[in-house]
Amino acid sequence: xxxxxxxxxxxxxxxxxxxEETGTPFTxxxxxxANRLKAPLAPDAPLNTLSPAYLAMNPAGGVPFLTDGALKLxxxxxxxxxxxxxxxxxxxxxxxxEDAVMQQWALYAVASVEPHAIxxxxxxxxxxxxxxxxxxxxxxxxxxxxxxFGVLDGVLAAGGGHLVGGRFTVADxxxxxxxxxxxxxxxxxxxxxxxxAWLKAxxxxxxxxxxxxxxxxxxx
Numbered sequence: 001x002x003x004x005x006x007x008x009x010x011x012x013x014x015x016x017x018x019x020e021e022t023g024t025p026f027t028x029x030x031x032x033x034a035n036r037l038k039a040p041l042a043p044d045a046p047l048n049t050l051s052p053a054y055l056a057m058n059p060a061g062g063v064p065f066l067t068d069g070a071l072k073l074x075x076x077x078x079x080x081x082x083x084x085x086x087x088x089x090x091x092x093x094x095x096x097x098e099d100a101v102m103q104q105w106a107l108y109a110v111a112s113v114e115p116h117a118i119x120x121x122x123x124x125x126x127x128x129x130x131x132x133x134x135x136x137x138x139x140x141x142x143x144x145x146x147x148x149f150g151v152l153d154g155v156l157a158a159g160g161g162h163l164v165g166g167r168f169t170v171a172d173x174x175x176x177x178x179x180x181x182x183x184x185x186x187x188x189x190x191x192x193x194x195x196x197a198w199l200k201a202x203x204x205x206x207x208x209x210x211x212x213x214x215x216x217x218x219x220x
């Protein structure tokens with residue numbers, strides 16, 4: 001049995017989406033980010049990323065964290081690749097070549113897309129929409145995304161709207177959850193029509209919508 005530690009309002013959303021897609025049984029143990037709590041080390045604090053009991057299991061802190069028997073994993077995209085390989089069916093790799101390409105896209109997502117896409121979200125959170133500081137920060141992030149978004153747009157246009165094997169896979173989930181952070185910049189995304197259409201199609205899937213509804217139901 002898989003046990004996933006985290007909350008929907010975290011990068012655990014990636015894993016929860018995949019688990020919903022595959023219908024895999026799992027146990028979710030709520031672990032909230034410490035920075036969302038006023039006193040994370042208080043005796044009555046909920047289990048969080050600074051709780052000694054949690055750090056004893058996952059010294060890296062952070063969420064999500066997965067246990068699968070003796071296996072322990074603490075990076076969301078690595079967790080998804082493991083679930084896809086072991087329980088993903090058609091969402092996982094069919095052979096070693098597909099596995100390698102799925103790993104490639106996971107690394108590309110976390111190295112070339114997520115830092116800049118999430119920077120857009122942070123700029124809106126920290127400075128407020130429409131402020132000069134937010135506009136400047138977002139413009140810088142969009143410049144950094146031009147090349148990777150161009151790459152993805154071309155690959156998706158040539159690959160029938162998917163990243164691997166001409167079908168929806170874990171590679172699409174991992175990438176979509178990183179591109180999502182830039183979704184507030186609708187006009188910018190529209191400049192990459194294959195990427196824009198792919199993201200909307202990914203988020204129209206029933207499994208994503210079910211996951212997202214649970215995310216929205218959680219306290220902020």
